[in-house]
Amino acid sequence: xxxxxxxxxxxxDFEQLAxxxxxxxxxxxxxxxxxxxxxxxxxxxxxxxxNTIVQCKHYVGTGLSGLMVDLKKExxxxxxxxxxxxxxxxxxxxxPPNKTAIQALFGEVLATSDILGADDLNNLLGVxxxxxxxxxxxxxxxxxxLQRLIHNASFxxxxxxxxxxxxxxxxxxxxxxxxxxxxxxxxxxxxxxxGAPGVGKTSxxxxxxxxxxxxxxxxxxxxxxxxxGLERYQRGKKQIFYFDDFIGATFLGERASVFTRNExxxxxxxxxxxxxxxTARLIMxxxxxxxxxxxxxxxxxxxxxxxxxxxxxxxxxxxxEQRAQILYNHIYFSELPDEYRSALMAGRFYREIILHxxxxxxxxxxxxxxxxxxxxxxxxxxxxxxxxxxxNPAEIWTYAYENQISDAARSMLLALYTFRGKCxxxxxxxxxxxLHEFRSKRYGFKTAPSDWHRALGELNGSFIRPGDEIDVIDxxxxxxxxxxVRRDSLNALDMIDxxxxxxxxxxxxxxxxxxxxxNVLSELAADPARVAAAFQRLLAAPRKYGxxxxxxxxxxxxxxxxxxxxxxxxxxxHSEQLARIATSAVMALIAxxxxxxxxxxxxxxxxxxxxxxxxxxxxxxAAVRAQIVRALVMEVSTGCRSDEFRALLxxxxxxxxxxxxxxxxxxxxxxxxxHHFSGELQECRSADAFNALEADIEAINARTSLDFEGPMDAxxxxxxxxxxxxxxxxxxxxxxxxENRYEDRIGxxxxxxxxxxxxxx
Numbered sequence: 001x002x003x004x005x006x007x008x009x010x011x012x013d014f015e016q017l018a019x020x021x022x023x024x025x026x027x028x029x030x031x032x033x034x035x036x037x038x039x040x041x042x043x044x045x046x047x048x049x050x051n052t053i054v055q056c057k058h059y060v061g062t063g064l065s066g067l068m069v070d071l072k073k074e075x076x077x078x079x080x081x082x083x084x085x086x087x088x089x090x091x092x093x094x095x096p097p098n099k100t101a102i103q104a105l106f107g108e109v110l111a112t113s114d115i116l117g118a119d120d121l122n123n124l125l126g127v128x129x130x131x132x133x134x135x136x137x138x139x140x141x142x143x144x145x146l147q148r149l150i151h152n153a154s155f156x157x158x159x160x161x162x163x164x165x166x167x168x169x170x171x172x173x174x175x176x177x178x179x180x181x182x183x184x185x186x187x188x189x190x191x192x193x194x195g196a197p198g199v200g201k202t203s204x205x206x207x208x209x210x211x212x213x214x215x216x217x218x219x220x221x222x223x224x225x226x227x228x229g230l231e232r233y234q235r236g237k238k239q240i241f242y243f244d245d246f247i248g249a250t251f252l253g254e255r256a257s258v259f260t261r262n263e264x265x266x267x268x269x270x271x272x273x274x275x276x277x278x279t280a281r282l283i284m285x286x287x288x289x290x291x292x293x294x295x296x297x298x299x300x301x302x303x304x305x306x307x308x309x310x311x312x313x314x315x316x317x318x319x320x321e322q323r324a325q326i327l328y329n330h331i332y333f334s335e336l337p338d339e340y341r342s343a344l345m346a347g348r349f350y351r352e353i354i355l356h357x358x359x360x361x362x363x364x365x366x367x368x369x370x371x372x373x374x375x376x377x378x379x380x381x382x383x384x385x386x387x388x389x390x391x392n393p394a395e396i397w398t399y400a401y402e403n404q405i406s407d408a409a410r411s412m413l414l415a416l417y418t419f420r421g422k423c424x425x426x427x428x429x430x431x432x433x434x435l436h437e438f439r440s441k442r443y444g445f446k447t448a449p450s451d452w453h454r455a456l457g458e459l460n461g462s463f464i465r466p467g468d469e470i471d472v473i474d475x476x477x478x479x480x481x482x483x484x485v486r487r488d489s490l491n492a493l494d495m496i497d498x499x500x501x502x503x504x505x506x507x508x509x510x511x512x513x514x515x516x517x518x519n520v521l522s523e524l525a526a527d528p529a530r531v532a533a534a535f536q537r538l539l540a541a542p543r544k545y546g547x548x549x550x551x552x553x554x555x556x557x558x559x560x561x562x563x564x565x566x567x568x569x570x571x572x573x574h575s576e577q578l579a580r581i582a583t584s585a586v587m588a589l590i591a592x593x594x595x596x597x598x599x600x601x602x603x604x605x606x607x608x609x610x611x612x613x614x615x616x617x618x619x620x621x622a623a624v625r626a627q628i629v630r631a632l633v634m635e636v637s638t639g640c641r642s643d644e645f646r647a648l649l650x651x652x653x654x655x656x657x658x659x660x661x662x663x664x665x666x667x668x669x670x671x672x673x674x675h676h677f678s679g680e681l682q683e684c685r686s687a688d689a690f691n692a693l694e695a696d697i698e699a700i701n702a703r704t705s706l707d708f709e710g711p712m713d714a715x716x717x718x719x720x721x722x723x724x725x726x727x728x729x730x731x732x733x734x735x736x737x738x739e740n741r742y743e744d745r746i747g748x749x750x751x752x753x754x755x756x757x758x759x760x761x
Contacts, residue, residue: 004122006058006091010332012325012754014058017135018089019043021121022054024128030054050084057090067092068101075105087114094119171329172203176317181208185283189275192246194288196462196473198362198393201285202244208283212240217281222246225263226270238279241270246284247294264298271304287400288462296457318361323354324751326361330368331758337370341758343382350755351748356390358476363393397463397480405463407445408455411436413463417481418495418504421472427501427555428470435498442494485511489523493530501556502538506565513572525573532577535566539585559589560602567609570616579616586619590627598635603628604647629656637664639671642680642696649703669704677711681718690719 006014019030022043030043043054055074059067067090078086086109088102094117103112116124125132177193181204184191191208193201209219220232222243229241246267274282286294295301318326327350331341344350353359353367366372367386377385401410415432416423423431429452440447448454460466465473472478485491492508499505512520524531543556557565563585570578586606607628610620618624632648645668657665677697684690694715701708 004125006118006121009058009091010329011056011058011757012328013135014091015042015056017121017131018054018056018116020131020134021116021124021128022087022089024131025124028052051081052085052087053078053081053083054087054089057088057092059090059092064092064094064098071102071105078106078109083109085114086110087116089116089121091118091121093117171326171333172207173318173322173325173329174207175200175204175322176319177204178207182211185212185281189277189280190271190282191284192291193283193285194291194461196288196397198360200361201287203361205242205244205283205285209240209242212238212281226266229270230273233273233280235277236279240281240283241274243282243284245286247286247291264294264300268300268304287404288460292458292460292462296454318359320354321751323359324350324754327353327364327368328754328758330364334368335370336368337379339379340370340373340382343379344386345755345759346383348752348755349383349386351751353386353390354751358390358393358474360393360476363389392479392483393476394480394483397477398483400462401480401484405458406455407439407443408436408447408451409458409463411439411451412455412459413477413481414439414491414495415498415504416464416470416472417478417485418499418507420507421475421478422469424469425466431498431500431504434500435495438498439494482511485520486517489520492520492523493527496524496531496534499534499538500541502535502541502562502565503557505535505538506557506561509565509569521572528573528575528577531569531573532575532581535569535578536581538562539566539581558599558602559585559592560599560606563589564602564606564609567606567613567619571613574615576615579619583616583619586624586628590624590631593631598631600632600635600640600644601647603632603635604644604651607632607651626656630661633657633661633664633668636668637671639668639676641676642672642693642700645669645672646696646699649699666704666706669700669706672700673706673708673711677714681711681714684718684722687719687723690715690722694719 006017009017019042022028023030028045030045042056045052045054057067057070059070071088086106088106088110094102094115099112099115099117102115103110181191181193185208193205193208195201213219215238217238217240220229220239220241222229222241226243229243232241233239271282274280331344344353353364367389373382373385401413405413412428412432415428415435418431419428432452432455436447436451439445456464456466456470461473463473463477465471485495492512495508496505499508509524511517512524539559539562541556543558563582566578566582566585569575570582607625610625610628613620629652632652636645636648680693684693694712697708697711697715700706701712
């Protein structure tokens, strides 16, 4: 018979186990009410003629004495409920006299066969093995498994004592990656658990280990290299080998010496030996970026099947219910005082944590550790502390960025940062090469022609998600890079110097002037010559390129926006050098407008900036403004969008328009009404879009005196039709909403009931 210790199960875990065992034993389906104010009912089986009620009592602390005191109260509840059958499940061990005494409290509604104590549960687990397989924590709570684990020499060497094991396993929640990894171990005998920092790789690995301990495997913990595994390997013996962080926590791609002693060959030899053995299993963990880096660096690993044995664990592997269970388990088994638990309960704050887009098991561990917060986080600030941790989980990525990736990978992340974390490979590659070359000269590291592909492969699946567009794998990667630039503000200058597009440098400038980034702004102000030289170079950066289909694609800021940005910088940094460059650029731009089209929206914004520019008087002279106004009006006269037209009208003073310019403005309004309005109207997809178009038309009508009554009527009719469609759509979705509403409410109620149980502890 199984010998499980149910002490490490939370009340919610225990109730689920009891439900599954009763359903298996009695072939019935029980309604689940979860933990909370149950009114004497945890589960129920209702038929037309009678009801069966199940009550669970998980008394790991007070034992039998506490159980009997509580059951006297429960007996009065049962008498009011009047069920046809009452069942009691408890984690307390019961003798025959104990069951008789319990039965006497409830009367005939409770048969002694329906009083299930710890021994009965262990017996049922032996009969119904399929239930045991679904409840992973039982493997560790078995006394035999515990003894096997505690006295294992390898784990003793790795300092996995009993208390640490129990603390970790009781907080674990299974996820979608577990069956994938189990299948790998069953078919291939090898599983590499990889993923981003803090996602739960080690916890998953331990659950896999514990499942094999239950099956009689000997654990062999590999601490340094695979030679230890070879020395412990015994042909025909059931052994499971575990190598945490098997490539190394500080592996760096540029340190080729890491694999100079045939470590890569040793890895592959050991893996193949385990694959060929019917009794051996191997579990290894690593961060995804480190695994990618190693595969790129080593030709042997690159041409092997090693990466095929990889099980990538992602936050998406955790459902909302599993997230709730993770948080619940961490809080239930934590040392958090009652007042901190109450802070999590206040206003259902735990829902905010569970639904947060940056939810991460490591963050949950941080916020539930009283040792980490007791000296620095008073209970009054606990909710704010948790919000700040979730909003800026940079610690999850910082160590890996600073210590575990190559300089090429860091250059790629910094280059991607200048594109706000998302960019096409064709644009990112030249930006990376430029920044990487600049950083190598500045900081004295070596580069190689393969750095682009190596960095891309190294970061794939850990920091970035490649594809048609390369994107950061999680928003918190950008949070980390924000923190890196704030702390080491020289990075800002490096990214500006290494930029190949003006928009990249403008992104850094936008970050520098944001609230809280004063040190970055000071860094730029401290070296105005370097900043001015970089932006002057970027003024000449190409804005567009042609395609094979003879199309023109714009991939950088307009010249008008570039100059406007430099005017802002000159004002903020009090840089006469930037002002002089901007003045020359304005003159060149006006000359270019003779042959090149004008960007009306950015040109209008530039005109607005000249109204407030005081650093360089000649830049905002009446003569300069007049030339810009004329160029903008002439561009509008050939046709433009309504929002561009209105931007021009907002930027130009009425007295700046002479008779000729007014005539050209009216010509542009006529062209817009005849050729562009209908297209804009068809593009409207929301009430806000209709309202914005209507406001633009009203502004154009007021300044040009052109008749726009027809377009205004068309806007109103289209808006009314859209609103009718929206109303019909809402009605159509109502029935679907009603169907989903109950399930959503039940899901939220289940989570609320689960956390309400913490109020009892």
